[in-house]
Amino acid sequence: MSALPVIAVWLGALALNTWLSRFDTRATRLAVALIFGATILILWEMIVRIYAIPPVILPAPSQIGASFAANTAILWTDFVQTIVKGALTAWLIGALAAVLTAIAIDRSPFLQRGLLPIGNFVAALPIVGIAPILVMWFGFDWQSKAAVVVVMVFFPILVNMVAGLAATDPMQRDLMATWAAPYWASLWKLRLPAAMPFLFNGLKITTTLALIGAIVAEFFGSPTKGMGFRISTAVGRLDLPLVWAEILVAAIAGSLFYGIVALIEKKVTFWHPSQRPQRG
Amino acid sequence: MTESAIPLGPGVLGRGFGRALPILTVLLAIVVIWYLAAVWMNAPWVRDQAARADAVLTASDLIRQTLTLERPVLPAPHQVAAGLWDGIAGQSITSKRSLVWHGWVTLSATLAGFAIGTVAGIGLAVGIVHNRAMDQSVMPWAVASQTVPILAIAPMVIVVFASMGVTGLLPKAIIAAWLSFFPVLVGMVKGFRTPDAMQLDLMHSWNASRAQQFWRLRLPSSLPYLFASLKVAIAAALVGTIVGELPAGATAGLGARLLSGSYYGQTVQIWSALFAAAILAAVLVMLIGALERLTLRRMGLAR
Numbered sequence: 001m002s003a004l005p006v007i008a009v010w011l012g013a014l015a016l017n018t019w020l021s022r023f024d025t026r027a028t029r030l031a032v033a034l035i036f037g038a039t040i041l042i043l044w045e046m047i048v049r050i051y052a053i054p055p056v057i058l059p060a061p062s063q064i065g066a067s068f069a070a071n072t073a074i075l076w077t078d079f080v081q082t083i084v085k086g087a088l089t090a091w092l093i094g095a096l097a098a099v100l101t102a103i104a105i106d107r108s109p110f111l112q113r114g115l116l117p118i119g120n121f122v123a124a125l126p127i128v129g130i131a132p133i134l135v136m137w138f139g140f141d142w143q144s145k146a147a148v149v150v151v152m153v154f155f156p157i158l159v160n161m162v163a164g165l166a167a168t169d170p171m172q173r174d175l176m177a178t179w180a181a182p183y184w185a186s187l188w189k190l191r192l193p194a195a196m197p198f199l200f201n202g203l204k205i206t207t208t209l210a211l212i213g214a215i216v217a218e219f220f221g222s223p224t225k226g227m228g229f230r231i232s233t234a235v236g237r238l239d240l241p242l243v244w245a246e247i248l249v250a251a252i253a254g255s256l257f258y259g260i261v262a263l264i265e266k267k268v269t270f271w272h273p274s275q276r277p278q279r280g
Numbered sequence: 281m282t283e284s285a286i287p288l289g290p291g292v293l294g295r296g297f298g299r300a301l302p303i304l305t306v307l308l309a310i311v312v313i314w315y316l317a318a319v320w321m322n323a324p325w326v327r328d329q330a331a332r333a334d335a336v337l338t339a340s341d342l343i344r345q346t347l348t349l350e351r352p353v354l355p356a357p358h359q360v361a362a363g364l365w366d367g368i369a370g371q372s373i374t375s376k377r378s379l380v381w382h383g384w385v386t387l388s389a390t391l392a393g394f395a396i397g398t399v400a401g402i403g404l405a406v407g408i409v410h411n412r413a414m415d416q417s418v419m420p421w422a423v424a425s426q427t428v429p430i431l432a433i434a435p436m437v438i439v440v441f442a443s444m445g446v447t448g449l450l451p452k453a454i455i456a457a458w459l460s461f462f463p464v465l466v467g468m469v470k471g472f473r474t475p476d477a478m479q480l481d482l483m484h485s486w487n488a489s490r491a492q493q494f495w496r497l498r499l500p501s502s503l504p505y506l507f508a509s510l511k512v513a514i515a516a517a518l519v520g521t522i523v524g525e526l527p528a529g530a531t532a533g534l535g536a537r538l539l540s541g542s543y544y545g546q547t548v549q550i551w552s553a554l555f556a557a558a559i560l561a562a563v564l565v566m567l568i569g570a571l572e573r574l575t576l577r578r579m580g581l582a583r
Contacts, residue, residue: 024412057440111306113302208428
């Protein structure tokens with residue numbers, strides 16, 4: 001009988017969302033999504049409480065929240081160690097290196113035809129696997145994590161950027177030629193702006209990869225701080241609420257990171273069809 | 281792409297060669313750089329050993345020794361190739377040192393997870409396309425969840441399942457399924473929506489039921505999207521399985537090979553496991569690519 005309230009909440013939220021979704025305006029769309037998220041959280045809390053699931057298996061959202069509030073200092077040092085030092089700096093270095101490489105090989109069709117298939121191939125490989133090697137080379141601190149992240153983000157951005165530099169059509173390049181634009185002017189004024197949508201596609205894909213690389217690399221050895229270190233030691237102590245609090249931090253950081261990149265994209269590529277306001 | 285730029289001329293062989301030449305050149309350059317790096321990175325250790333033994337090293341001695349170390353900082357390509365060959369062909373398949381055995385452990389969990397994730401992703405996509413409430417509820421979260429580093433919790437999932445007494449293939453398959461689920465879901469929702477209003481109107485004017493509309497129009501036109509997301513999904517599933525094998529206690533699978541290699545400083549073992557994983561990923565993606573070409577050609581959709 002204890003399943004009744006769970007089913008009641010589920011059906012109630014379902015009915016509410018079905019009703020709301022018929023209006024299909026911006027506000028109701030947001031409301032529907034929020035109600036769905038809230039329903040999942042409430043159901044999670046109810047199921048954990050009603051069936052008395054031990055926190056070792058699945059802590060309730062309220063426990064995770066309490067652990068988050070109680071451990072903000074730890075979570076902050078981990079955040080700085082893993083995300084700011086490990087992921088963010090390395091993501092910038094990797095992106096810069098990839099963009100410069102793309103511009104460099106862009107002048108040589110031979111290199112392009114040689115590097116692109118290999119870049120595509122490497123982008124599909126389980127690159128996290130190099131984490132143990134790089135931890136051996138660069139030591140336990142954030143430098144090794146940064147190295148993993150640089151390698152992980154390099155190839156997806158490179159492939160996208162090369163495709164982006166090839167995205168201008170012959171007519172536009174001819175126009176630049178008729179204006180007697182030198183290589184650099186045509187690169188700066190035509191081809192780089194045209195490549196931006198592709199570049200940002202690569203940048204957005206790699207935000208998540210950067211976080212994954214930084215966290216997973218810590219499983220192979222780390223100083224006594226960092227999100228990956230905390231997750232693996234907290235699991236060892238069966239302090240699952242703390243693990244989930246770290247996951248919450250990772251989720252928030254991941255969404256923020258992605259959101260900021262998407263925002264910059266909006267500012268930079270305002271001219272692109274996908275960024276125009278949708279009508280109708 | 282650049283393929284269309286190549287004129288029809290010297291025949292298929294010549295064209296294939298023309299396309300392979302740049303790739304081979306780059307690969308050769310990578311191998312050369314790798315050898316140089318191996319010499320350079322292993323040299324301090326060799327010099328140190330020689331200084332202790334009061335031996336004088338000639339340049340050729342130095343190079344020969346750096347490329348044949350037992351536990352090099354960076355193993356040379358031929359050492360990795362030898363390690364890979366020994367792991368694949370040199371051991372009996374049931375041996376714990378055989379990469380075939382470890383690869384099979386990883387592959388089985390990957391395929392199981394991939395199958396679960398794909399079926400669940402397509403199923404939910406069908407629901408989302410046909411039910412507006414589900415679309416508005418689930419889609420924003422499905423898209424947002426792509427930005428969350430789910431892979432980082434893989435070891436936790438393993439430990440939690442182990443504490444409930446579930447070990448072996450299932451927990452890894454769940455991680456793999458979870459990772460391959462979202463690309464398939466997002467790709468298939470996009471794919472099921474590719475038919476434009478004109479085509480849907482045509483189905484409508486033929487008085488097609490929703491089921492007929494789905495089977496005859498939405499499903500066929502979603503196939504290019506399906507294969508594109510399947511390629512992403514199987515690569516993600518493999519990465520998920522390998523990371524799922526990392527936590528201490530795992531003794532089988534390519535991920536466990538990586539971890540034990542890193543514990544004992546067996547660099548050749550790490551690199552061979554890494555290359556085995558890379559080969560596995562490449563073969564899986566290529567299989568799906570072949571399946572894609574076959575299906576699209578049968579349907580007349582091949583480009």
